[in-house]
Amino acid sequence: MQKTYSNPIYPYRKSPDQDAASAVHHPVIIIGAGPCGMAAALDLAKQGQASVILDDNNTVSVGSRAICFSKRTLEIMDRYGCATPMVEKGVTWQKGKVFFKEEQVYEFDLLPESGHKLPAFINLQQYYFEEYMVNLIDKEPLIDLRWKNKLVELDSQGDGNQLKVETEDGVYDLSCDYLLVADGANSKIRSGLGLESKGQVFQDRFLIADVVMKADFPTERWFWFDPEFHRNQSVLLHKQADNVWRIDFQLGWDADPEEEKKEENIRPRIEAMLGKDVEFELEWASVYTFQCRKMDDYIHNRVVFMGDAAHQVSPFGARGANGGVQSVENLAWKLARILKGEASPMLLESYNSERQHGATENILNSTRATDFITPKNDISRVFRDETLRLAKHYPFARSLVNSGRLSMPCDYRNSTLNSIDSGFQGGLEVGFVCQDAPIKIDGRNSWLLEQLGNRFVLLVNPETLADDELTKLAAISDDLEVIDSRTLEDPEGLFAKRYALLGGHAYLVRPDQYIAAKFKQANVSDVSAAMKRALGFNLEKAQ
Amino acid sequence: MSKLITDNHFSDADAFYASLTDAHRELTPEDSERLNARLILLLANHIGDKQVLFEALDIAAQLEQ
Numbered sequence: 001m002q003k004t005y006s007n008p009i010y011p012y013r014k015s016p017d018q019d020a021a022s023a024v025h026h027p028v029i030i031i032g033a034g035p036c037g038m039a040a041a042l043d044l045a046k047q048g049q050a051s052v053i054l055d056d057n058n059t060v061s062v063g064s065r066a067i068c069f070s071k072r073t074l075e076i077m078d079r080y081g082c083a084t085p086m087v088e089k090g091v092t093w094q095k096g097k098v099f100f101k102e103e104q105v106y107e108f109d110l111l112p113e114s115g116h117k118l119p120a121f122i123n124l125q126q127y128y129f130e131e132y133m134v135n136l137i138d139k140e141p142l143i144d145l146r147w148k149n150k151l152v153e154l155d156s157q158g159d160g161n162q163l164k165v166e167t168e169d170g171v172y173d174l175s176c177d178y179l180l181v182a183d184g185a186n187s188k189i190r191s192g193l194g195l196e197s198k199g200q201v202f203q204d205r206f207l208i209a210d211v212v213m214k215a216d217f218p219t220e221r222w223f224w225f226d227p228e229f230h231r232n233q234s235v236l237l238h239k240q241a242d243n244v245w246r247i248d249f250q251l252g253w254d255a256d257p258e259e260e261k262k263e264e265n266i267r268p269r270i271e272a273m274l275g276k277d278v279e280f281e282l283e284w285a286s287v288y289t290f291q292c293r294k295m296d297d298y299i300h301n302r303v304v305f306m307g308d309a310a311h312q313v314s315p316f317g318a319r320g321a322n323g324g325v326q327s328v329e330n331l332a333w334k335l336a337r338i339l340k341g342e343a344s345p346m347l348l349e350s351y352n353s354e355r356q357h358g359a360t361e362n363i364l365n366s367t368r369a370t371d372f373i374t375p376k377n378d379i380s381r382v383f384r385d386e387t388l389r390l391a392k393h394y395p396f397a398r399s400l401v402n403s404g405r406l407s408m409p410c411d412y413r414n415s416t417l418n419s420i421d422s423g424f425q426g427g428l429e430v431g432f433v434c435q436d437a438p439i440k441i442d443g444r445n446s447w448l449l450e451q452l453g454n455r456f457v458l459l460v461n462p463e464t465l466a467d468d469e470l471t472k473l474a475a476i477s478d479d480l481e482v483i484d485s486r487t488l489e490d491p492e493g494l495f496a497k498r499y500a501l502l503g504g505h506a507y508l509v510r511p512d513q514y515i516a517a518k519f520k521q522a523n524v525s526d527v528s529a530a531m532k533r534a535l536g537f538n539l540e541k542a543q
Numbered sequence: 544m545s546k547l548i549t550d551n552h553f554s555d556a557d558a559f560y561a562s563l564t565d566a567h568r569e570l571t572p573e574d575s576e577r578l579n580a581r582l583i584l585l586l587a588n589h590i591g592d593k594q595v596l597f598e599a600l601d602i603a604a605q606l607e608q
Contacts, residue, residue: 379576386580396588 023173036307037182043332056150060130068318090122096221187309199293214279257287311359316404333511347536423520427500440489463503
C-alpha cells in the first residue's frame with residue numbers, strides 16, 4: 001500500500017564481539033532502536049558515554065504510528081543535533097475545526113508564543129523521525145547500533161546483566177552494567193522478568209488510515225464528534241508530511257479488526273466522510289486498542305525500562321513518544337554521571353520518581369481526553385453533547401471540549417534533587433524546564449537553549465558579586481559551566497522577561513535543561529551544595 | 544476554609560425556584576437532563592473558582608444527607 005515512503009533496510013554487520021572468547025562487556029546496552037532507544041544512545045553520547053543498541057529488526061517504524069511531536073521533544077532532538085530535518089520535513093499547523101453531528105461547532109488558531117527556536121509541535125510520520133535519528137547515530141562513534149540482533153536470554157543480577165544475543169551468525173554473549181529496555185508496550189523483557197505494567201484497558205477500537213489526497217486540503221486538524229457519516233463515534237483528520245493525511249475512526253469494541261483493516265471496508269468509510277468525488281490513495285492502515293498503564297518501578301536490579309515498556313498512554317494528546325523521549329532525557333545524564341562516578345548511584349532512583357510523576361500526569365491527561373471522546377455512561381454523554389452545543393455560541397464551553405490536550409513537559413517541582421532559595425522571586429521556578437529565548441552572542445544570532453544542556457550550567461548575573469566570584473564559581477566542577485548573563489545580548493528583551501535575572505541572581509540548570517536551583521546571591525558554597533544535591537548525594541544521607 | 548456560600552445569597556429566591564421548575568415543566572426526562580447539564584455548565588463557568596466548585600460537588604454528592 002505504502003507509496004510515499006519506502007522503509008530503508010539497514011544491513012546486519014557482524015561485530016567483533018561475536019568472535020570473542022568470552023562475553024564482551026559494555027557499560028550500557030540498549031534494547032530497541034525505536035524513538036526512545038535511539039534517544040537514549042544519542043543522549044548518552046552527548047554526555048560522553050558510549051553504548052550499544054540491539055534491535056531485532058533492520059528498519060524504522062513500518063507505518064506511521066506516532067505523528068505529533070511537541071516542542072519539548074524537538075528541543076531535545078535539537079540538543080542531539082537532528083531537529084532540523086524533522087522540522088523541515090514535518091508539517092507545522094495551528095488551525096483546527098471541531099464538528100458535532102452535522103455542523104461545525106467552532107474553529108481555533110493556536111497562535112504560537114514567539115521567541116522560541118522550535119515550533120509548538122509538528123506532525124511527522126514516525127518513520128521519518130526514526131530515520132533522522134539513525135542518520136545521526138551513523139555519524140556518532142560512541143554508538144554501536146546492531147540491527148538484526150535479538151536478545152534471547154537475560155540474566156539480571158544486582159551488579160549487572162548477562163545477555164545472549166541471536167544473529168544470523170549464531171548466538172553470542174554480552175555483559176553490561178546497565179541494560180536500558182525500550183522494547184515497546186508489550187515488552188518481552190518486562191514479562192520475562194515477571195514484571196508488570198498496570199492500568200486501564202479502554203474497551204474501544206480505532207482504525208487508523210493514512211491516505212494520500214489528490215486534491216488540496218487545508219493544513220488543519222479536524223475533529224468530529226458523532227458525525228453523520230460515522231454515527232455515535234468520533235473521527236480525526238490531520239496532515240502529515242508528503243501530503244499524507246491521518247484519519248482516525250473510532251470503531252467501538254465490537255468491531256472486527258481483521259475485517260476493518262481491509263481496503264474494501266476502509267474506502268466506503270473515507271468516501272462517506274470526504275465525499276465520493278475526493279480522490280485519495282490508501283497508504284497504510286491499522287486497527288488498535290489502547291491502554292493507559294505503567295510499571296510501579298521502572299528499575300529492576302540494573303535493568304531500566306523506558307518508553308512504552310515503562311509507561312503507556314492512549315494516543316489522544318500525543319504523549320506516548322513525547323513522554324517517552326522526555327523520560328529518556330531524564331535518565332541519560334544521570335546514568336552517564338553514575339557510570340563516571342560523579343553522581344551517587346542513588347541518583348538513578350530519581351529517574352523513577354521524577355518520571356513516575358511524568359507518566360501519572362500524561363496518563364491523567366490522556367484518560368481525560370479519552371473519557372470526553374468516549375463518554376462512559378448516559379449522563380457523561382449528555383454533558384459531553386451539551387458542552388459541544390454550548391461551544392457553538394459560548395466561548396467558555398470550548399475550554400471543556402477535549403479531543404486531546406497538547407503535550408507539555410511536566411515539572412519536577414517536588415523533586416528531591418531541587419534546592420529552593422525563596423529569596424529569588426520571579427522568573428522561572430525550580431523544577432521547571434528552561435524556556436527558550438532569542439539571544440545574540442558576539443553579535444551573532446543564537447538561542448538560549450543552545451547554550452544549555454549536556455553539563456550543568458550556572459546562568460548568573462554577576463553585577464553585584466565580588467570580582468573574583470565568577471572564577472571561583474567556575475572552579476566548582478569540570479561538569480559546571482558558568483555563563484555570565486551579560487554576555488548574552490537580548491534583542492527582544494525576552495530573556496530578561498522570562499528569566500528575571502537581577503544582579504547576583506543565578507539559575508543552576510541540569511544537563512537536561514531543568515532548573516535544579518535558584519540563588520538570590522550566587523556563592524560557591526550554595527552552588528556546590530545544590531549541585532551535590534542534584535547529583536543525588538543527599539539521597540545517601542536520607543537513607 | 545470553606546469558600547462556598549451556603550447561607551442565602553439569592554436576590555429573589557422564590558422567583559428563581561419558580562423559573563427553574565417552570566423551565567422543566569413541559570420537558571421529557573431526557574430533555575430535563577439536558578437542560579440541567581447546560582445549566583450546571585453555565586453556572587460552573589460563572590463561578591470558575593475550583594475550590595468553590597469542588598465544595599459544591601462534594602455536598603451535592605452526599606445523596607443521603
